[in-house]
Amino acid sequence: RHRLLDVRKLTKHYPITEGLLRREVARVRAVDDVTFHVDTGETLGLVGESGCGKTSTGRCLLRAIDPTSGEMVFDYGDGRVVDIAKLEGRALKDLRKDMQMVFQDPFSSLNPRWTLLDLVGEPLVAFRVAKGRELEDRVAELLRRVGLRPEYLRRYPHAFSGGERQRISIARALALNPRLVVADEPVSALDVSVRAQTLNLLEDLQQELGLTYIFISHDLSVVQHICDRVVVMYVGQVVEVADTSSLFFTPKHPYTEALLSAVPKPDPDLASSRIVLKGEVADPSNVPKGCAFHPRCPYAVDHCRQVEPKLETLGDGRQVRCHRAHELSLSGVE
């Protein structure tokens, strides 16, 4: 294993402007000073409520949006090291070969007028990897790989169920042999009955192809099932990083504890584990002073309302952004 991706101080702010001269009146803090890494072959979870910055972080990684500042260092392990934040032109286009995204909604992300051959073969054509008969063979093999029949080549996506459409999206994402796949809520739009199958498929493909995943989710039972390590985000910031079992059994940040307490109970069917927390998520354009979580935190003291905590590394290597992380004993899941 080596460090495939090193994200350092990644920030994405959007100005909110007013009037003819577009005077800046506020800033939306979508991603704020986010630092984490991903090793080859692992699955790293990015979790939090909606609006916490997890999707914006994923989109910055693929340069679907441009970060305001920060580094995203991608190390191929063969001497080539690039900062994704600085890529331009051809090099930026080529990033698509190494990093791919799987989206939440397999209904809107597939062009209904394209056949499976078009959809899955498009990246191969765009990068001139294959054409004609070879293209068909490659696409048929990709379909087989995700558990679909190669005879489906000339069918359109409407002929398929949600779970099958997500398999088509996965086949398309894998066409160029990427190293890193960013999966943004890949099972949230699917029926409960096919979620586990889809997760198992992702795990099998990871084993077979040596893939690395960043798995964005608000569904903690899914995260517990599939992730090796987890980054918890709140209002654009990382508040805790830990391996999955430590995070679930002994959370160190009050926000993580709150997320876990909102999960009804571990559910083998991966159903009904949406995060529902007390209190409103902070407005990212008007983040509270001090610790952003203090208005919702049952352990907040005066210091928390005044001083913003830093992300600190504890003795066991876990990272936590909380003034009281050393003294609190929080409850996880049984």
Ligand code: SF4
């Ligand atoms: Fe709660 Fe204070 Fe820790 Fe923030 S710093 S999470 S308010 S205890």
